Amino acid sequence: MSGKEFENSPDIDGVARALSQVTLQGDTFLHGDTEARQKLIASAKELVAAAETPVEALLWHTWALPTRTVAARVAVDLKLFETTVQDDGRPKTNEELAAPTGASPALVKRISRACVSMHMLDEKGPGLYVPNRLTHLLSGPGFVGSIIHLFDITQEYRFPKPDNALDGPFQYANGIGTAFEWLANHPEVFQAFYSYVHALRKHRPSWTDIYPVHEKLVNGLKLDGDASVFVDIGGGTGQILQDFRADIPEYRGRLVLQEIPEVIAAATVGPDDGIELQVHDFFTPQPIKGARAYFLRSCLHDWPDEQCRTILGHLKDAMEPGYSKIIISDAVMADEKATWQHVALDIFMIAQLSAQERTESEWHALVESCGLKIAGIYNKGEGNEGVVEIVAE
Known part of the structure; x- marks a missing residue:
């Protein structure tokens, strides 16, 4: 079994053993043996441990x-x-x-x-x-x-109203502007974060496994100038575009990575990989007009609604209605009984960035407040990221 298969595989033999014990002890408990209850709990925990990857x-x-x-x-x-x-x-x-x-x-x-x-x-x-x-x-x-x-x-x-990116629990604890500034001053933690995020994404469905890329982006692609561009905004060191190039070789348009200067300097891709590098702050007007897709992965969950409206507003101004799309790869929480993975991330977002994971109804409210429209929301598997497709009306 390869490393990735091991990391994503449950213990089948352990599940069988624990399930047998749960059945036996559950039946004993239900027939009046109260001492079997603790054994039932222990076996149930063993079952969860074996069934989890x-x-x-x-x-x-x-x-x-x-x-x-x-x-x-x-x-x-x-x-x-x-x-x-x-x-x-x-x-x-x-x-x-x-x-x-x-x-x-x-x-x-x-x-x-x-x-x-x-x-x-x-x-x-x-x-x-x-x-x-x-x-x-x-x-x-x-x-x-x-x-x-x-x-x-x-x-x-301290948990104030979670809507101020510069006055939240992180600032109270650390006395510095944002968590991003803190990471810049702690490069060892910054590197650990990126290594962890990349490792985790290898064990979850890719956004290209969730979203119908050929139907929505490859078909009807214009190959002239900026109209052909797939731009990854805030895309880190370039792994997402590298994976996109490998997974969707049929996409014949230009690929552009946009990031702040210090991240662009650390990029692991470049022109030799068929990827253009461009310094850009997504709080400023988008320089690429009429692109095929403006892609944001795990970006908007870093910011409260006010800042997200600024980001989306600049993209709306750059879009060609009926052609351009904004593709957001982020958690889409259930409006009721949200999964623990999404709930846990949401608490982290409050504490670190005064930001949030959003439910489906909250995504609609945010996008529509910018004069944009959600064309579709796509999910695959419980607790994973979803994909939100946005178009200009």
């Missing part, structure tokens, strides 16, 4: 567990548990849960859905919450004290 298990430990601790602590300060159980536990909206503390409903929504993923709350519909047994346990001063003590003895935090 190594990559999924790693992401659970590095993504889910740290963000769950943070989300639970914020939920305590927001009084989510005690508010949810009030009025005999009738379903409550984000606005109702925000009222006792005067918090931002947008923040409450993001913390509440994290609590749903931890089974600390239940969801009756998009943005509508009810208590469960764990909610009731946490609604009083006893057990909720464990969350306060175990978090506050080692950390402190």
Whole structure:
């Protein structure tokens, strides 16, 4: 078995053994042997460990567990548990849960859905919450004290309304403008981040596996000048375009990588690879007019809506209606019962960048506020990135 196959493969023999134990101990417990309950729990955990791939298990430990601790602590300060159980536990909206503390409903929504993923709350519909047994346990001063003590003895935090890229938890903790500036001053962390992102993407569906590239981009391609361009905006060191060139050799247009100067200087591709390099800040007007595709991967989730509207507005000004497309490869969260991968990333985005992962309805609201239209949203597999296709009306 190759390295990639191993990293993406469950332990089939382990699944069979654990499943047998779960069945046996579950049946014993249901027939009145209360001592079998703990064995059932242990076997169920063994089943999950065997069924997960190594990559999924790693992401659970590095993504889910740290963000769950943070989300639970914020939920305590927001009084989510005690508010949810009030009025005999009738379903409550984000606005109702925000009222006792005067918090931002947008923040409450993001913390509440994290609590749903931890089974600390239940969801009756998009943005509508009810208590469960764990909610009731946490609604009083006893057990909720464990969350306060175990978090506050080692950390402190501040979660204002998450919409200011320059005044969020990261700035409070580090006293510097943005996380991007901090990374620039810590090149070893910057390199570790890029290595990790590239490794992770090899184990997830490529955007070209999700989006119908031939139908949408290859067919009808104009080969004259800028009309042929596929431009990767904020595309890092160029791996995405290199993969695109290998995966879609039928695309005969020009390929352009746009990035800030220090990233362009570190690019691993260039003209010898058939890729043009161009210094560009996506907060300024887009210099390539009427391109076939303006591609943004994991860019807009780094910014609050206000900055995203600026980015999309510049692209709208450059597009040729009926021909150009904006292709966004980013998480598309479910409006209800979002997967833990997306929820964990969303908490990271709040803490590091005062930004967010967006639900399908939030993507529509953002795009339409810019006078653009979503032509399609494409997904493949739970917890992966999706693809949002945008056109100019």
